[in-house]
Amino acid sequence: MEEAIVERAEIPLDPAEQKRIEDMESARVQLLSDMELSLRPVQGRRGAAVKEVGRDLLVLAGSPEPMAQQSVSKLWVNLTIAEMVARGPMTYQDPVVVTNSDRAVFHQPLARRTANGSVNTTVGELMSMAITKSDNMANQVLMDLAGGPGAVQSWLSRHDVDVAFGPGDRVMQTAISGLAWDPRYADRQAFEAARNSVPSGIRNERFSLYAANPVDGAGVVEMVRALDAMYTGEYPGSTDVVSLMSNTVTGRSRLKAGTPAGWTLMHKTGTGQTWGRRRAGFNDVGLLRSPEGRTYAVAVMIGDSDSGDRLMQEAIAGIAGAVVDYHERTQECCVRSM
Numbered sequence: 001m002e003e004a005i006v007e008r009a010e011i012p013l014d015p016a017e018q019k020r021i022e023d024m025e026s027a028r029v030q031l032l033s034d035m036e037l038s039l040r041p042v043q044g045r046r047g048a049a050v051k052e053v054g055r056d057l058l059v060l061a062g063s064p065e066p067m068a069q070q071s072v073s074k075l076w077v078n079l080t081i082a083e084m085v086a087r088g089p090m091t092y093q094d095p096v097v098v099t100n101s102d103r104a105v106f107h108q109p110l111a112r113r114t115a116n117g118s119v120n121t122t123v124g125e126l127m128s129m130a131i132t133k134s135d136n137m138a139n140q141v142l143m144d145l146a147g148g149p150g151a152v153q154s155w156l157s158r159h160d161v162d163v164a165f166g167p168g169d170r171v172m173q174t175a176i177s178g179l180a181w182d183p184r185y186a187d188r189q190a191f192e193a194a195r196n197s198v199p200s201g202i203r204n205e206r207f208s209l210y211a212a213n214p215v216d217g218a219g220v221v222e223m224v225r226a227l228d229a230m231y232t233g234e235y236p237g238s239t240d241v242v243s244l245m246s247n248t249v250t251g252r253s254r255l256k257a258g259t260p261a262g263w264t265l266m267h268k269t270g271t272g273q274t275w276g277r278r279r280a281g282f283n284d285v286g287l288l289r290s291p292e293g294r295t296y297a298v299a300v301m302i303g304d305s306d307s308g309d310r311l312m313q314e315a316i317a318g319i320a321g322a323v324v325d326y327h328e329r330t331q332e333c334c335v336r337s338m
Contacts, residue, residue: 023333028059031326035061038318044278044305045211048319049220050326053228053287053295058221066164066217067303068281070270071134073216075241075285076165078127079230080146080155082237085123092124092240098141103186104169108137111186131244131268136169143168159235161226166216176210176273176280178202203275211280211304220299223285227297231266231287242266245286253313254284255298258320264289265320270301277306284316288323292331296323 047062129138170181178198185191230238251269267286285299300316
C-alpha cells in the first residue's frame with residue numbers, strides 16, 4: 001500500500017516581519033559600505049569587524065588575516081590573571097613588589113616610580129595600569145606572575161581563541177628592531193642607541209618580516225568573537241577586565257573619537273613601531289554600548305601601512321561612527337521584534 005504524501009503549504013511571513021527582515025538586511029549592507037568607506041583611504045593591510053553581542057550580526061570589511069596586535073595583546077595577559085583570581089587563591093589585592101629589573105621597553109610609566117628603588121603595588125593595580133595606560137612594565141610583571149608567554153598562549157588555546165600571543169614585549173620589540181633582548185635595553189636611551197646602530201638593511205628586513213607574519217598576529221573576526229565572549233562572561237573573570245577597559249585613556253582619536261555622548265566605550269589600543277613611513281600595528285578593539293543597552297564588539301586593525309597616524313585615526317573613528325549609524329537605523333525600524 002502506497003503511503004500518502006502530504007504537501008504542506010508554506011505559510012507566508014507576516015508583512016511586518018518581512019519588512020523588518022528587509023530593513024535589517026538593508027542596514028547591514030549599509031554598515032558594510034560605511035566600514036569599507038572608512039578604511040578606503042588607508043593603504044596597506046587593514047581590516048575591521050563588527051559583531052553585535054548576543055545576536056547574529058557579524059560584518060567584515062577589509063582583510064580577515066592575522067595582523068600585529070602590539071598592546072592589544074595585553075588583554076590576554078589580563079584575562080589569564082583574571083582566571084587565576086577567579087579560580088583562587090590569587091586575589092586582586094595580593095601585594096606585588098616591582099623593581100627596576102621588571103622594566104620592559106617603550107611606554108612604561110611605572111618605571112618612573114621604581115627609579116629610586118622598589119614599589120609596592122597589587123595585582124589589581126597592575127592590571128589597571130596595563131589596560132588603561134598600556135603600561136608595558138606593568139604588563140611584564142603580570143605576564144611573569146601568570147607564568148610567562150607560554151601560560152598566556154595556553155589560556156588562548158584552552159578557550160579556543162585563535163590568536164597568537166608571541167614571546168612578550170622584550171623579545172618581540174627588540175627582534176623587530178634587529179636586536180636581541182638585553183637587560184640594558186630597559187633604559188630607553190640605551191635601547192634607542194642600540195637600535196640606531198643596526199644597519200638599515202637589517203632593520204628593514206626584520207621590520208618587514210614582522211609586518212608580514214607577526215608573531216602576535218590576530219584577525220579582526222576572531223577578535224570580535226573574543227570580545228563578545230568577554231562581555232558575556234564566558235571566560236572566568238572576563239567581566240572584570242571589561243570593566244577596566246571602560247577607563248582606558250589611550251587612543252582618544254580612535255574609536256573614542258567616533259563614540260557619541262551617552263554611549264559607553266570599553267577598549268584597548270595597540271601601536272607598533274615605525275620604519276621610515278611604515279607602521280606595523282595601529283589598532284583599537286573594544287565594545288560599544290548604546291544608551292538602550294545594545295552592545296557591539298568592534299575591532300579595527302591596521303597591520304602595515306604608510307598612510308600616517310592621523311589618517312589611520314580617522315579611519316578607526318569612522319568605523320565607530322558607522323556602528324552608531326547602524327544602531328540608530330535598526331533601533332528605529334526593528335529592535336522591538338529582535
